[in-house]
Amino acid sequence: MSAEHSHHIENPNSTTPPPQIEMIGSVPNARQIPDGAEAMTLLVTLPPGCEGAPPHRHSGPAYGYVIKGSMVFELEGEPARVLKAGETFWEPGGDVIHYQDGNALTDAESQFVVTMFCAPGQPMLIPVSAEELEERKDRRAPRA
Secondary structure (H helix, E strand, C coil): CHHHHCCCCCCCCCCCCCCCCCCCCCCCCCCCCCCCEEEEEEEEECCCCCCCCCCEECCCCCCEEEEECCEEEECCCCEEEEEECCCCCEEHHHHCCCCCCCHHCCCCCCEEEEEEEEEECCCEEECCCHHHHHHHHHHCCCCC
């Protein structure tokens, strides 16, 4: 972590050890936040085997952190990947389809925290129709 990003300021009057701070993720040049966006932080709990939300998009970006377990994460144009506890994810929002956000575990729940920046007057989650999925199938990364 560089000095300009330091989240600790020396406290000469402190009698206890300083906080331990570790950078776990960063999104440089995150310009997709809509003007007047509503920022919201959600805790999402995925029961064992949960498929998550159906294909959807968001009106603004989302930045998340997997707290426990693991989740399958797939955005349009990127291969599906499994994110484990302690890993972060970034979603630019807008026109990009979010295909998967389900629990990768069938025997335990998984959790993640996500902060979303929603455009004013728009829903947080916008479902994508079967027709649009078919029209855009060439934009989805090949699946194993």
